[in-house]
Amino acid sequence: MKIVHPRRIVGSNAERTRLHNRQVVLGHVRERQPIGRAEIARISGLSTQAVSNIIAELEEDGFIVEAGRQSAGRGLPVLQYRLNGDGAAALGIEVRPDAMFGALVNLAGETLFTTREALPKNDPKTVADVARRIRTVALHGRNAEKQDILGAGVVMPGPFGKVGISGAGQTALHGWEETDPVALFEDALDMAVVVENDATAAAVAERVRGVASGLRTFCFIYFGAGLGLGVVNDGEVQRGAFGNAGEIGHVIVMPGGRQCACGNKGCLETYASRISVRSKLACAGVEIDSATDIEKLYEAGNPHLMEWIGEAAGPLSQAIGMIENLFDPETVILGGAMPDEVLDHLIGALHLPGGSVAAREGRVSPRVQRGACGRLTAALGGAALVIHDTITPRIAAKT
Ligand SMILES: [Zn+2]
Structure with a gap:
């Protein structure tokens, strides 16, 4: 087994530039495959020699493979390359x-x-x-x-x-x-x-293979144990100074409301999260262990679960309005460790505020939608x- 350590190779500026150029070339191959060296050079602004060197290296590493020759007017047909997915x-x-x-x-x-x-x-x-x-x-x-x-x-x-x-x-x-x-x-x-x-x-998973494919600016509300927010702005994830941007679960939506474990009262997470649905059901004598348990209860029309959806919708709507006004996203996605049916019901029960920058004519994406990557989305x-x-x-x- 050969394990490579890309992040440990960040040394000199020259080395960083080389890695960056390698990423650029690989990115163009992925986006436009099959593609030849001269075209990559033209699009990337790198010299044909630099592209040739990088292509040779990527081929040796097994990241790309030859994909036949394509005729390009006069002269020899041009050798094409494609990503080697495996x-x-x-x-x-x-x-x-x-x-x-x-x-x-x-x-x-x-x-x-x-x-x-x-x-x-x-x-x-x-x-x-x-x-x-x-x-x-x-x-x-x-x-x-x-x-x-x-x-x-x-x-x-x-x-x-x-x-x-x-x-x-x-x-x-x-x-x-x-x-x-x-x-x-x-x-x-x-x-x-x-x-x-x-x-x-x-959020990255949805960008790569889900409903955010092709979007550059969007937000993802993630149902883990608590509630998190992933923000992608102009193609880049927003992490904050210490990697903690997006702790939406501990934003207060009900001043003086339910006691939260963080010490505040009225945090969003005490209304809309896995722990809130768990404590709601526990009060009714129903214990849950996994999203599958929630799914079964939903299919059985459990009244306590339905009541939870009604109670979660209001605070969640308020938080989504806040997110829209803060980040001006193309869409807000809900997903994570919650069954699709429950998320769909919850989205249907939202009362999104009319006073939001997202409430405008000619929207391409809906204001709120469910993610497509399912419960494994974060992994x-x-x-x-x-x-x-x-x-x-x-x-x-x-x-
Ligand atoms: Zn809290």
Whole structure:
């Protein structure tokens, strides 16, 4: 197994430029395949010699392959190249408080493998052990000789580091305040690791293969244990100064409202999230463990679940109006660990504020829609982040 470490090679300016140019060339091959060297040079502004060198290197690494010759007027037909989808893959791992998900995605964005592992505890050691197991199972029997593993995108609920809302009850992972998650996972997985919050990774997955395909500016409200917001602005994810942008769950939508584990009262998460539906059902004597349990209750028309949808719709509508006015997105997507049927019902029950920059004529995308990547969206997004770091410096660098 050959593991490459793209993020560890950031040295001199010349090296960074070389990596950037490599991403640019690979990006053009992916977007316009089959494509020849001269055309890549013309589009990218790189010299034909530079493109030729990079093409040779990418071919040697197995990222691209020859795709025949195409006649271009006089002279010899031009050699064409295309992406070798199976030439490399990335691992995506999502850590939730009670379970971990793994996905292996190839260079073409195709899912090769997915898995779910229950988490008895979510301290760093247990999580690292389960991550190691996911790696072993995911890579077992793969085309190990020929396929590079580019790295892993590990997705975790925020917030990261010591902040006022860390350790916020059931939505948080325990014992992580002193842990550097990148170092922990690089050691456990023996490969380069990017750590991202779940909502941002889910947004990337929707951009790559879901309903945000072709959109440059959009927001994703992610139902994990809590509630997160992923923001993609002009093709780039917004992380904030400390990686904690988008903690929408702890935005107060009802001053003086329900007590939240973060210490505030009336946080959005106490009305619209997995923990809020869980506590609503627990009050009625119904225990749930997974999204499948919620799905069964919904199919049975459980009145407490229906009541929760009604109660969540108001605060969520208010938060969406706020998000629209803050970010002016093309659309707001709902997704994550909640059954599609429940999300659809919830979207139908929203009362979006008329006073919003999003309430305008001639909209192309709906103001709110459900994501298309399902419950594995964040794990797939983790892998997609690594693939896109390889292919393009910007996640939506379509030209
Ligand atoms: Zn809160």
